[in-house]
Amino acid sequence: MGKVHLQDNDTTEKKTEFSLVRAKDTWRRKLGKNVNKDTVDCVSAAKIYEVVTVKDTTWTVVCPIVFTYKVTETQDLLDPNNDTLLLGHISDPQQLEEIKKSNKSLQRFIVVDQEVYKIYGPKLTEYLETNNVLYKILALPTTEENKSMDMVLKILEEINNFPLDRRTDPIIAIGGGVCLDIVGLAASLYRRRTPYIRIPTTLLSYIDASVGAKTGVNFANCKNKLGAYIPPTAAFLDLSFLQTLSRRHISNGLAEMLKMALVKHRGLFELLEKHGRMLLDTKFQAHNSGYGQNLLQTASQATHIAITTMLEELAPNLWEDDLNRLVDFGHLISPALEMKVLPSLLHGEAVNIDMSYMVYVSKERGLLSEEEKQRIIRCMVGMELPVWNKECTMELIQASLQDRLKHSGGLVRMPLPVGLGQAEIFNNTSYEILHSAYEKWCDELNVSSGSNCDP
Ligand SMILES: NC(=O)c1ccc[n+]([C@@H]2O[C@H](COP(=O)([O-])OP(=O)(O)OC[C@H]3O[C@@H](n4cnc5c(N)ncnc54)[C@H](O)[C@@H]3O)[C@@H](O)[C@H]2O)c1
Ligand SMILES: [Zn+2]
Known part of the structure; x- marks a missing residue:
């Protein structure tokens, strides 16, 4: 110029x-x-x-800033012969070679969900000992109620007492979405930005929290009000962690998978419609399930599609500058609902209740047929997800949408399904539509929080 x-x-x-x-x-x-x-x-x-x-x-x-991060699906992450946990984040072959050649012990600071530690602690310790790692494991009760700045500070104090070199020693977080979100925030604050690695141990964090850049804690009674958009250096995903997860938490994760299916991928919807129950019964584990190869293929197809569709939406919009986000489906009313009833509803369950209501809004607007609506609700019920909740009142819906208007540039930006596996963003849903959808939603689905539609 x-x-x-x-x-x-x-x-x-x-x-x-x-x-x-x-x-x-x-x-x-x-x-x-x-x-x-x-x-x-x-x-x-x-x-x-x-x-x-x-x-x-x-x-x-x-000043264009480039973020590079890896999401790796792997197996046997805690097998001492598998070096992914320690070295999988390094892309430069020369650097990798140098580390492997030198006899210096690696240093790792690891924060792990306390419940996960009870199950996997011995295996993790054996892994670190066998690989001669100088380590500190911090096992914490990373629950939704504890998802606060206090927990972040507690972690930071411990990190500060560990001889960490922020250029070479990423902090490792092992646990569900709560643990990964808290540790991610601590890492992005420590020395302004310390690299970290995410190891998800729940289905929800496997396909959602691990894939993106967001970290956060609850604040002022609001979900994730404090946080940063700093992605991990790498996320290492191993489905075998899910074998010890409760059935309810598998179902919880299936809700976020269904979200991606409903807004972006008809094939994934059909897969969940057909095999969702099997995935729930087997916890995505092929061995001893009797389903063998078929399950292995279905489970990896489902996680693969969920991750790639999520990455497609996140990578071009890592800092959510574009407010028109299909991945917000199920997340307009659920944050307020989740905080209102904490801890009785899990994140994915609240998301599912929000999606279920929005499916009725879509039907009311003529964007979905009655048959499509019923197929979606049946699929949700089949995966044992709640489709209705008495705390999700018309007042809560209206307040959530008002709040959304305030924080979303004056537009409600409501993602709605417009058929199976596709969605669009709408700004003009009238109160009459919202209300009549609500009445039908309550009439049809409020039977013991189950559904009138035959599962
Ligand atoms: N950062 C993001 O992009 C993002 C995306 C989605 C959700 N989230 C956040 O994730 C959180 C929900 O995550 P979650 O559903 O993973 O819940 P969670 O972290 O609370 O974990 C669920 C429960 O399962 C236990 N657990 C975890 N792994 C286990 C295992 N392998 N075996 C046995 N028990 C195990 C935990 O101790 C906990 O009690 C919410 O706070 C939500 O805001 C973040
Ligand atoms: Zn979510």
Whole structure:
């Protein structure tokens, strides 16, 4: 662009664009967009724009920041012969080679959900001992009620007492979404940003919390009100953790999987419609299930689609700058519902109740047929998910949508299914539609929180 003189009524403005180049260990501004790369060591992607008016001078810095992170589905993560847990986040082959050659012990600070530690603690300890790791394991009661800044500070104090090198020693979080969210926030605060690794042990965190960039804790009685958009260096996913998870928590995770199916992937919906119950019964474990190869294929197909569809939506919008997000389906009313009834509803259960109501809104707007609506509700009930809750009142729905208007740029941006496996965002759902959908939803589904539709 170079130097431009603009005449703007009675003010004169001088705008200048600078590139940034490095030569001999120092960065300097260079006028204009095009820089001869042969004469400098390096050209930055950052720019500085200088605007001088009669009144003042403003420098605008444009600094593109790139986040790179891996999501790896693997097996036998805690087998001492598998080095993924310790080295799987490293992409540079030379760096990997150097670490493997050197005899120096690796250092790892590990935060693990207390319940997960009770089951997997001995295996984890054996893994670290066998691999000669200098480690500290911090087992904590990372429950939704404890998902607070206090817990973050407790972790930070312990990290501070550990000889961690933030360039080489990522903090490891092992547990469900609560543990991963809290540790992620602690890591993004420690020394302004310390790399961390997520190891999900619940289905919900396997397909959702591990895949994206968000960290957070509850604050001022609001879900995840404090947090950061800092992705982990890597997430290592091993389905075998799910074998010890309760049936209710498998069902809970299936709700987020169904969300992706309903907004983006008809094939995944049909898979859950047909095999959702089998996945629930077997906890995604092929061995000893009697289903053998068929289950293995179905389970990996389901997680694979859920993860890739989620990544498609998240990667171009990591910091959620675009407010039109299909992945918000099921998350308009559920945050208030979840906080209101805590701890009686799990996250995925609250999400499912929200989705169930929205399916009625879609039907009422003529976006879904009666048959499609019934198929969706039947699928939810088949996976033992709640489809109605008495605390989800019309007042709560209206208050949630009002809140959404406030925080979503004045538009409600309501994702609604427009057929099986596809959805669009709507801003114009009238109170009459919301209300008549609510009445039908209550009439048809409030039977002991089950459904009138035959599962
Ligand atoms: N960051 C994100 O993008 C994101 C996305 C979705 C949800 N979340 C958050 O995740 C949280 C919900 O996560 P969750 O459903 O995983 O709940 P959770 O972390 O509370 O874990 C559920 C329960 O299962 C136990 N558990 C975990 N793994 C186990 C295992 N392998 N065997 C036996 N017991 C096990 C835990 O001790 C806990 O009691 C919510 O706070 C939600 O806000 C975050
Ligand atoms: Zn969610």
